Amino acid sequence: MCDPKDPDYQIEELRVQIEYHNYNYHALDSPEITDAEFDRLFAELQRLEALHPHLIVSGSPTQRVGSAPLKKFQEVTHTVPMLSLENAFTDADLAKFDHDICTELKLSKVAYTGEPKLDGLAVSIRYENGDLVQASTRGDGTTGEDITQNVRTIRTVPLRLFGNDWPAVLEVRGEIFMRKKAFNTLNTLIIAQGGKPLANPRNAAAGSLRQLDPTVTAQRPLSFICYGLGIVEEPQEPLPTNHQELIYYLINWGLPISSELSYLKDLEACRAYYQDIGMLRDSLDYPIDGVVFKVNSFAHQAKLGFRSHNPRWAIAYKFPPEEQLTRIEAIEFQVGRTGAITPVAKLRPIQVGGVTVSNATLHNIDEVTRKDIRVGDLVSIYRAGDVIPKIGQVHLEHRPKFSEVTKLPDLCPICGSKILKPEGEAVARCTGGLYCPAQRKETIRHFASRPAMDIEGLGDKLIEQLVAKKLVTAPSELYSLELSQLVNLERMGAKSAANLLTALERSKTTTLARFIYALGIRDVGETTAQALTQQFHDLNSLMHASNEALQNVEGVGLVVAEHIVTFFQQLHNREEITRLLQAGLQWSSTNVPKKIPNMHLEGKIFVLTGTLSRPRSQIKAALEARGAKVSGSVSAKTDYLVAGADSGSKLTKAKALGTKILDESALDLLLKEAQN
Numbered sequence: 001m002c003d004p005k006d007p008d009y010q011i012e013e014l015r016v017q018i019e020y021h022n023y024n025y026h027a028l029d030s031p032e033i034t035d036a037e038f039d040r041l042f043a044e045l046q047r048l049e050a051l052h053p054h055l056i057v058s059g060s061p062t063q064r065v066g067s068a069p070l071k072k073f074q075e076v077t078h079t080v081p082m083l084s085l086e087n088a089f090t091d092a093d094l095a096k097f098d099h100d101i102c103t104e105l106k107l108s109k110v111a112y113t114g115e116p117k118l119d120g121l122a123v124s125i126r127y128e129n130g131d132l133v134q135a136s137t138r139g140d141g142t143t144g145e146d147i148t149q150n151v152r153t154i155r156t157v158p159l160r161l162f163g164n165d166w167p168a169v170l171e172v173r174g175e176i177f178m179r180k181k182a183f184n185t186l187n188t189l190i191i192a193q194g195g196k197p198l199a200n201p202r203n204a205a206a207g208s209l210r211q212l213d214p215t216v217t218a219q220r221p222l223s224f225i226c227y228g229l230g231i232v233e234e235p236q237e238p239l240p241t242n243h244q245e246l247i248y249y250l251i252n253w254g255l256p257i258s259s260e261l262s263y264l265k266d267l268e269a270c271r272a273y274y275q276d277i278g279m280l281r282d283s284l285d286y287p288i289d290g291v292v293f294k295v296n297s298f299a300h301q302a303k304l305g306f307r308s309h310n311p312r313w314a315i316a317y318k319f320p321p322e323e324q325l326t327r328i329e330a331i332e333f334q335v336g337r338t339g340a341i342t343p344v345a346k347l348r349p350i351q352v353g354g355v356t357v358s359n360a361t362l363h364n365i366d367e368v369t370r371k372d373i374r375v376g377d378l379v380s381i382y383r384a385g386d387v388i389p390k391i392g393q394v395h396l397e398h399r400p401k402f403s404e405v406t407k408l409p410d411l412c413p414i415c416g417s418k419i420l421k422p423e424g425e426a427v428a429r430c431t432g433g434l435y436c437p438a439q440r441k442e443t444i445r446h447f448a449s450r451p452a453m454d455i456e457g458l459g460d461k462l463i464e465q466l467v468a469k470k471l472v473t474a475p476s477e478l479y480s481l482e483l484s485q486l487v488n489l490e491r492m493g494a495k496s497a498a499n500l501l502t503a504l505e506r507s508k509t510t511t512l513a514r515f516i517y518a519l520g521i522r523d524v525g526e527t528t529a530q531a532l533t534q535q536f537h538d539l540n541s542l543m544h545a546s547n548e549a550l551q552n553v554e555g556v557g558l559v560v561a562e563h564i565v566t567f568f569q570q571l572h573n574r575e576e577i578t579r580l581l582q583a584g585l586q587w588s589s590t591n592v593p594k595k596i597p598n599m600h601l602e603g604k605i606f607v608l609t610g611t612l613s614r615p616r617s618q619i620k621a622a623l624e625a626r627g628a629k630v631s632g633s634v635s636a637k638t639d640y641l642v643a644g645a646d647s648g649s650k651l652t653k654a655k656a657l658g659t660k661i662l663d664e665s666a667l668d669l670l671l672k673e674a675q676n
């Protein structure tokens, strides 16, 4: 019946061999054959499958990356919810956990299993009759996302279970993560390609899993470790009766499990395990942030049951955040895409939690001043959970003798324009708006946007290409683009290139207000641009206006006036304006818009709170232009509270007083109405 010459037989034989070697290599880290031999087996399977395409099945090792990119992830409902774990941070927390369990079970001691708590993402993988049919994220515990195509690309995830004694339906639960070495290599590659490095292995794993295109995930070095079960239907053999036994089942089915898993006979053994793994933590190649203890016996687990979000029979005992000492070798000032200047500490490279750290953000100059952080300082670097490395303590006793106070530079390190830091604002900014390469993409995007020059067809992707290929380094250069340059760009046909040129030509006839807005002066929104136009009528007067004169304009306070004056003071910006005018941008003095006639919000008192998407000064200007007042605190006189994310006491107070509360979209609506 089984003729070894049969392609069916040969193909099946090769698949079993390949999966076996795959498992040895990826899950056990102990290959039995050379890479070349493995490649030969794989190539042979590919050859046979190509000859007999009807024999290809989705479980074949050649089919790990099989499908086209998705538009979006589908939802998956977890019949057995994916719960989280209660945390313990101290020995006392752990003792209480054990004490409660012993009391509930009326036992003097209870046996547990200990496993490292992997720092990755929980996943549920469903096998039907031994074949992987679905993989999903945890989501909110009840509904997750279908990431089957991506999980199939992970080498340690079997596409087909080993043996044949598995239940007809078997859901396994585990963690997908990125090994530290793989993470560091990936980041080196990203940096070499000019990309932004990933913050930590956990983010790297999450980002890799959430790719709609499985070919991208396939290139990311992800791993999987299995630690439990979800739904199980129609078992063929009696199911295991404890966690330790379950692990043997999982191993036999070819599922990777943690090599550090231990049986722990009581609380004392748990304590020792926590210490042991803590010592091993740095040398392990996978990121962990604690250990997980589970009551070993399933009968005991069933008796203990669940709370709303976590089982009573398990706990995660977390490690304290890791800290390391290193020196600050330099402090650089980076320029963001909106011109924000961020101080960054360049560190003597150091391993923290297994990840090489050589940079730490210092957020803003005020923070640097407050902590008095200087070049040469010895500092503690820590990573807590999934956050980016931070500077903790500055060890002043080790400060070099002649260290200097860190100062905000006067000029932008990228373009040499003046840096401005308005009173009371934490963020300093480069004023080289139109000129600064760091702000190029953002400047052009803003310039082309609908309320500005309204250049149809000039979207983000196109801007990215134009900037990357250095076809456009400033907005004025948009107007010298040629058809031959455009047609060579990705996703650009002759027709859309011609349309873009027409749109560029059309945009040249504009209004002064649009032009002023398009310049992207900090805090000068559409309303302020209009108000400026009404006051100054022509560009030249605006460019020479004094700070005081500007403050007479509705919505322009001290800070905005300073932004305007400094913007026009920069030679680069003036030169760019000249180039724009030379390119043919024009407006007639007759289309200066009328003053906003309606003061619908006259006398109304607004308070702003929480995180808002635009600078407060901008919202304030828009409100004041419509006759409203903006106050700093909520009282019975307040008419509206504009509440962004994370609003705190002001929101509570406004609620108590019955003040009308607006979110940003409600505010926009109100502003729009007040303008008509």
Ligand code: IVH
Binding pocket: 082, 083, 084, 085, 086, 115, 116, 117, 118, 119, 120, 121, 122, 123, 138, 174, 175, 227, 228, 292, 311, 314, 316
């Ligand atoms: S057991 C019903 N074991 O930790 C509880 N979880 O905070 C199921 N995790 O969402 C979890 N390593 O992503 C378990 N050895 C391990 C784990 C582990 C990491 C994660 C898992 C879970 C989270 C809970």
